[in-house]
Structures are given as structure tokens and as C-alpha cells.
Amino acid sequence: xxxxxxxxxxxxxxxxxxxxxxxxxxxxxxxxxxxxxxxxxxxxxxxxxxxxxxxxxxxxxxxxxxxxxxxxxxxxxxxxxxxxxxxxxxxxxxxxxxxxxxxxxxxxxxxxxxxxxxxxxxxxxxxxxxxxxxxxxxxxxxxxxxxxxxxxxxxxxxxxxxxxxxxxxxxxxxxxxxxxxxxxxxxxxxxxxxxxxxxxxxxxxxxxxx
Numbered sequence: 001x002x003x004x005x006x007x008x009x010x011x012x013x014x015x016x017x018x019x020x021x022x023x024x025x026x027x028x029x030x031x032x033x034x035x036x037x038x039x040x041x042x043x044x045x046x047x048x049x050x051x052x053x054x055x056x057x058x059x060x061x062x063x064x065x066x067x068x069x070x071x072x073x074x075x076x077x078x079x080x081x082x083x084x085x086x087x088x089x090x091x092x093x094x095x096x097x098x099x100x101x102x103x104x105x106x107x108x109x110x111x112x113x114x115x116x117x118x119x120x121x122x123x124x125x126x127x128x129x130x131x132x133x134x135x136x137x138x139x140x141x142x143x144x145x146x147x148x149x150x151x152x153x154x155x156x157x158x159x160x161x162x163x164x165x166x167x168x169x170x171x172x173x174x175x176x177x178x179x180x181x182x183x184x185x186x187x188x189x190x191x192x193x194x195x196x197x198x199x200x201x202x203x204x205x206x207x208x209x210x
Contacts, residue, residue: 013114034122045095046081063150104142
């Protein structure tokens with residue numbers, strides 16, 4: 001495996017990040033008004049977990065259980081993560097704890113490389129802090145069945161290929177979001193906040209690839 005990729009990614013994450021301009025490239029149309037931080041926002045943390053598979057770096061995404069009553073993003077594709085807990089001593093710790101709870105990868109197996117730009121998600125009133133981590137070996141995934149219906153393993157460079165991006169009308173409960181950007185992930189439409197985080201990641205990957 002290309003360890004230099006991990007080293008270069010870590011160096012890049014400590015410089016100025018691409019930020020909101022690149023997140024917005026994958027934002028649903030007309031959603032700008034919903035990204036103003038509320039006074040009573042909650043904090044959540046997610047983890048972009050890189051791991052080796054088939055001689056290239058992959059990341060893990062989860063398909064959220066469609067039947068979870070308290071999950072406003074039920075049935076959608078996202079990163080493992082969740083709400084900051086008063087027992088978490090840092091945002092990073094929260095991302096690692098939630099990843100362990102949802103997909104079973106222990107914190108001690110994960111090296112943290114850095115973070116992406118925080119993103120406010122209006123529908124759930126969470127300011128989400130995305131972190132980057134990696135494992136040197138293929139993880140022993142153990143999904144938490146009540147919250148995770150499927151773990152999706154996808155090459156990280158998948159997101160830099162133009163053919164894997166498109167727009168479509170997206171149906172959310174009784175609302176249709178027209179011309180919404182999405183990434184195609186094994187036939188799943190990955191859109192919304194997770195796609196916006198990946199859009200920033202995509203820009204970083206393109207910089208590293210040059």
C-alpha cells in the first residue's frame with residue numbers, strides 16, 4: 001500500500017482547507033438559507049475512515065437503518081458518527097467512539113490524520129465536525145444492527161471521477177428536492193451533508209493527485 005498517500009494527506013490537512021466553497025458544489029439547490037448556524041445547535045462528529053483493500057485505499061460509509069425512529073437521516077448514506085456526549089473529552093474522541101459503536105473498529109486501531117471543515121446540518125440542527133482516520137490493516141467491521149443496515153466500502157479515488165457525479169430529483173419523505181447533486185456509490189445516491197463533506201475531500205484528493 002502507498003503509505004506516502006497517507007503522509008501527504010496528513011500534511012495537506014494541516015494547511016488551509018478548501019472549505020465551504022467546495023462543500024457548496026454538492027449542496028442541494030436553494031439550501032444556503034438553511035446553513036446559518038442556530039443559537040441552540042448541537043454538536044456531532046463523524047469519521048472518514050481510510051483502510052487498505054485490494055491494494056488501494058478505501059473509505060467506509062454506512063447505510064443508516066431505515067426504521068430508526070430518532071434518526072432524521074434514516075435510510076441515507078453517511079459516515080459513521082453521532083452526537084457529542086458529555087463524557088467525550090474532545091470532538092476527535094466523539095468521532096472515534098461513535099465509529100466503534102456503529103461499525104466496530106476500536107479507537108486504538110485508528111490513527112487520526114486531521115479534520116475537514118465543520119458543516120451545519122439544519123434538518124437535525126447539528127454542527128458536524130468531520131475527522132480523517134486510517135487503519136494500516138483491513139478492519140474487522142462489526143455493524144450495530146439497530147442503526148446500521150449496511151457498511152459500504154468504496155475506493156477513496158472513486159469520488160474524483162466525473163462519471164460518478166450527477167444530479168437528480170431526490171425524494172425526502174413528502175418533499176422533492178429538484179436537481180440535487182449526488183455521488184453514485186454502488187447504485188446508491190449519496191447526497192446532502194455527506195456529499196458536501198466529500199466534495200471538500202474530493203478537492204484535497206485532486207490536489208494530492210497533481
